Amino acid sequence: MTATIEAPASQPIADMETDSLIGNFPEGQRLVGSQCNACGCTMIGSRVVCSSCISRDVSRVALPSTGVLYSFTRIHVGAEGIRPLGYVDLDNGVRTLADIHEGDIPLRPDMRVELDVKDDWFFAPAASDKREV
Numbered sequence: 628m629t630a631t632i633e634a635p636a637s638q639p640i641a642d643m644e645t646d647s648l649i650g651n652f653p654e655g656q657r658l659v660g661s662q663c664n665a666c667g668c669t670m671i672g673s674r675v676v677c678s679s680c681i682s683r684d685v686s687r688v689a690l691p692s693t694g695v696l697y698s699f700t701r702i703h704v705g706a707e708g709i710r711p712l713g714y715v716d717l718d719n720g721v722r723t724l725a726d727i728h729e730g731d732i733p734l735r736p737d738m739r740v741e742l743d744v745k746d747d748w749f750f751a752p753a754a755s756d757k758r759e760v
């Protein structure tokens with residue numbers, strides 16, 4: 628007689644609920660984040676699962692609209708011209724890749740940047756940084 632032992636089935640799950648990272652909050656339009664109620668980890672995007680401890684007990688939160696430019700580059704995109712991209716360390720420590728609008732302010736690492744939403748979302752030098760130039 629042989630016994631059959633079945634392994635428990637696992638299911639692949641998408642960890643993000645939506646592609647849009649911009650949401651409406653009482654403080655205005657902000658990047659959507661998720662905070663894990665089990666381990667406290669904060670992540671960008673509307674998550675279904677915590678990317679740190681895989682708990683499914685996560686809450687939707689608004690991320691800070693200000694941060695510091697960690698690093699940046701300029702991508703040359705055919706006829707579209709130059710597209711600056713950078714890593715922004717938000718004021719709560721979450722890092723995100725974002726379009727950067729530099730205007731007439733030269734970008735530099737560690738400069739303060741703030742979120743802006745027009746047709747799409749991007750970061751631009753913060754008003755406090757503009758006054759220093």
Ligand SMILES: [Zn+2]
Pocket residue numbers: 663664665666667668677678679680681682
């Ligand atoms: Zn967690």
